[in-house]
Amino acid sequence: MRWLVKQLRRWHCLTALSAWALFQSTGCVERLLQVRSTPSGANVYVNGDEVGKTPCDHPFSFYGTVDITLRSPGHLSHRELNTLSPPWYELFPLDFFSDLILPFTLRDVHPVEVVLVPSPSQMDESQQKELDKKAEELSSQLPSEKAPKEEKRGK
Numbered sequence: 001m002r003w004l005v006k007q008l009r010r011w012h013c014l015t016a017l018s019a020w021a022l023f024q025s026t027g028c029v030e031r032l033l034q035v036r037s038t039p040s041g042a043n044v045y046v047n048g049d050e051v052g053k054t055p056c057d058h059p060f061s062f063y064g065t066v067d068i069t070l071r072s073p074g075h076l077s078h079r080e081l082n083t084l085s086p087p088w089y090e091l092f093p094l095d096f097f098s099d100l101i102l103p104f105t106l107r108d109v110h111p112v113e114v115v116l117v118p119s120p121s122q123m124d125e126s127q128q129k130e131l132d133k134k135a136e137e138l139s140s141q142l143p144s145e146k147a148p149k150e151e152k153r154g155k
Contacts (some may be wrong), residue, residue: 028099028106029089029098029107030059030108031059031084031108032057032058032060032107033046033057033060034056034057034109034111034112035055035056035057035058035068035112035114036054036055036056036111036112036113036114037055037070037078037113037115037116038113038115038116039072039116041053041072042054042070042071042072042114043070043072044056044058044068044069045067045068045069045070046058046066047066048067054070063086063090064084065083066081066082066084067079067081068080068081068112070114070116072116074118074119075117075118075122076116076117078116080112084110086108087108
């Protein structure tokens with residue numbers, strides 16, 4: 001009987017040690033939103049929260065649409081909605097293996113590169129003329145405003 005108890009204890013210890021070693025060396029996925037801007041040094045906001053200055057590597061946990069805003073003095077603010085799609089190894093049921101079983105870390109990087117436009121007060125004369133020309137072209141594409149029809153009134 002003592003022999004059986006010793007064997008069971010040894011088996012339990014080996015099982016627990018193996019499970020611990022397996023989960024200590026399991027894989028995971030490092031998800032990064034990598035934001036770069038020209039010029040660098042712009043404040044980065046993700047979903048309204050300030051996360052740093054460009055160049056910025058912001059870790060995230062969930063895929064989906066994120067609201068990214070960049071602000072820099074002397075430049076127009078830039079805002080965009082960016083959809084972070086999961087790679088093939090993060091789709092069910094493969095995500096179980098990539099998150100828990102693989103013995104190494106995978107990196108999923110989503111780059112965002114933005115060229116910030118100088119604010120009109122910071123533009124030189126040629127840039128200002130180019131901006132005015134684009135504004136005129138766009139305004140000419142708008143439908144002309146028609147006079148509202150008079151409403152017929154009943155007797």
